[in-house]
Amino acid sequence: RELAIYRRIAERGISVTLLTFGGEDDQRFAAHAPEIEIIPVYATTKRPKRFFPRVLKSFLLPLIFHNKFRAATILKTNQLYGGWVLVLARILFQKKLIVRCGYEFVSAARDTGATRTRLFLMRSLSMLTFSFATHAILSSRRMASHVEREYGLGRKKISVIGNSVNLARFHPSGERTNSRALFVGRLERVKNLQLIIDSARVADIGVDIVGDGRDRDTLERYAKQQEVDCLFHGIVKNEDLPVLLNRCLVFVMVSVSEWLPKALIEAMACGCIVIGSDAPGIRELLIDKENGLLVQPSVKMLGKALMDVRDDPTRHDQLGKNARAFVEREFNLESLVEREINLYESL
Numbered sequence: 001r002e003l004a005i006y007r008r009i010a011e012r013g014i015s016v017t018l019l020t021f022g023g024e025d026d027q028r029f030a031a032h033a034p035e036i037e038i039i040p041v042y043a044t045t046k047r048p049k050r051f052f053p054r055v056l057k058s059f060l061l062p063l064i065f066h067n068k069f070r071a072a073t074i075l076k077t078n079q080l081y082g083g084w085v086l087v088l089a090r091i092l093f094q095k096k097l098i099v100r101c102g103y104e105f106v107s108a109a110r111d112t113g114a115t116r117t118r119l120f121l122m123r124s125l126s127m128l129t130f131s132f133a134t135h136a137i138l139s140s141r142r143m144a145s146h147v148e149r150e151y152g153l154g155r156k157k158i159s160v161i162g163n164s165v166n167l168a169r170f171h172p173s174g175e176r177t178n179s180r181a182l183f184v185g186r187l188e189r190v191k192n193l194q195l196i197i198d199s200a201r202v203a204d205i206g207v208d209i210v211g212d213g214r215d216r217d218t219l220e221r222y223a224k225q226q227e228v229d230c231l232f233h234g235i236v237k238n239e240d241l242p243v244l245l246n247r248c249l250v251f252v253m254v255s256v257s258e259w260l261p262k263a264l265i266e267a268m269a270c271g272c273i274v275i276g277s278d279a280p281g282i283r284e285l286l287i288d289k290e291n292g293l294l295v296q297p298s299v300k301m302l303g304k305a306l307m308d309v310r311d312d313p314t315r316h317d318q319l320g321k322n323a324r325a326f327v328e329r330e331f332n333l334e335s336l337v338e339r340e341i342n343l344y345e346s347l
Contacts, residue, residue, distance in 0.1 A: 001238050001262070002078070003033045005164055008337040010035035014344065017068055019061075021082060023047055039068065058082065062089040069093050074344060080105045080122075083129040096134040096347050102163055103259035104143055111190040111257055127151055135347060137161050137340070139260040142284060159343055163262050164333040165269045169239065172271035172324060173246045176313065180206040180229075181306060182248035182272075184241065184263040185255075187213030192254045192277065194222060195297060201228045202303035205310055207252075210236050210244060245270040250309045254297050258282050265331055268292070268323035273316045275305050291322040 003018075010016045010033075017037040020026045026040035041061055048054040062069050062085060069075070069089045076098040077083040083099065090097040106122050114122070130136065130151040136158050138144045144158045181200060185191055193209065197219070200207045206229035209219070216232065223230035236244065245251065251267035251274045258264070258281030265285065267274055274292035276282040286292035293309075293316075295301040309316050 001166065003029065003036065004166060004333060005337055005340065007033050007035050008333060009341060012337070012341060014341065017072070019065065019068065021058075039065070041065070058085055059088060061085050062092055066093075069095070074098060074347060076100060077129070080126055080129055084125065087129055087132045090132055097132060098135050098137060098343075098347075099129055099133040100137040101143065101147075102139045102262075104146055107146075107257070108259070112188055133157065135159065135343065137343070139163055140281070140284060142280065143259055159339070161336055161339050161343075162331055163260055163265065164336045165262075165265055165327055165331045167269060167328060167332065170242050170245070170266045170269035172320070173242070176249055177247045178206075179249045179310060180208055181250050181252050182208045182210070182244060182267075183252050184210040184236075184244075184267070185253070185261070187211055187216045187219060189215060190256050192256055192297060193219055195254050195299065195302060196252055197223050197226060197228050197230055198299045199302035199306055200230070201226050202299055203306035203310060205249075205306055206230070208233060208244065208248065210234075210241070241266060242270055245272055248272065249313060250275055250306065252302075252306075253277070253282060254295070254302060255279060255282065256297070261285075265327055269327040269331075271320035271324045273309055273313065273320050274323060275302065275309070277302075285326075290319070291326045292319055 006016050006018065017039065020040045022040045023042040024040065026038065027043060030038050048057055070093050072095060075086050075089055075095045077086040078100050080101060086097055105126050106119060109122055110119060130147065130153050136147060136153055138147060138158060138160055139162050141160055144160050147153050148155055148158065183196055187193060196207060208231050210233045212235050220232055245267050251272040253261060253264050254277035257279055261281060274286060276286045276292055276294055277297040278294045283294060286294050288294040293305050295305050
């Protein structure tokens with residue numbers, strides 16, 4: 001999924017080198033993306049096992065791979081974590097730096113219960129990286145406003161380019177074959193999964209949960225205690241998700257907060273009937289009763305929405321069709337690639 005936009009950019013004649021923080025295992029991606037040069041930094045050098053020695057060694061990467069950094073026209077970090085490597089390379093080789101963020105680093109960590117010390121370090125890293133950015137690519141207008149306000153990056157240095165979806169892979173395919181709700185994502189507190197389990201019990205509907213995380217064991221025990229028909233599938237490959245999405249009766253995401261949830265967009269691309277919480281990051285995607293259903297995050301409201309869809313799914317079919325049309329319009333890979341290439345050329 002993350003490689004798709006770079007493959008398209010390379011197909012347009014732009015040379016793309018992807019420097020990864022992995023080892024030899026990352027070289028397996030070369031078969032999936034022959035257009036891109038993939039260089040795992042620890043394929044030829046030993047990766048320190050401990051965190052701090054690993055961070056210290058990362059400061060040497062611009063020197064170890066100086067020929068690659070020097071040859072580049074533009075440097076781009078695909079996330080803030082590890083972005084200090086690109087900041088150092090920008091200083092050493094006087095290159096232009098694009099900082100790309102799919103979600104807000106500090107707020108996401110706060111939502112998952114990060115300590116004050118960790119939040120301070122993450123905010124400091126964000127401030128450092130954005131202060132050296134020539135330009136930032138952010139996934140949503142909400143995030144653009146946040147970065148402009150919190151880190152002082154001028155609006156002229158920000159482009160809003162959302163996460164793309166492989167519309168050829170994620171598309172509607174026939175009749176819905178079960179009467180179950182589906183969730184895809186990390187199994188953590190911010191995702192509000194206990195609310196889904198409680199609401200499923202009220203609506204007398206089964207739930208499929210795809211993903212993993214620190215709360216999985218707790219949630220499995222809770223679902224069993226509540227006697228809810230809840231199946232935990234663990235991590236499912238991205239290419240296998242469309243089968244589950246096209247099979248489910250309804251897709252549910254009732255997080256406390258999101259930025260630009262890829263799982264939700266992929267469900268909409270498959271024409272799913274989608275129920276989402278009226279929360280930041282979700283309400284930017286769902287228009288109530290037009291391309292999905294927005295609910296207040298309570299057992300009463302979510303349970304009622306689940307029962308409404310369960311009892312008369314045909315009445316809600318148009319929501320799925322509208323959701324697909326919305327994704328085709330807003331998250332088409334080709335149009336996003338065009339905008340990113342235009343940005344490269346302007347820089």
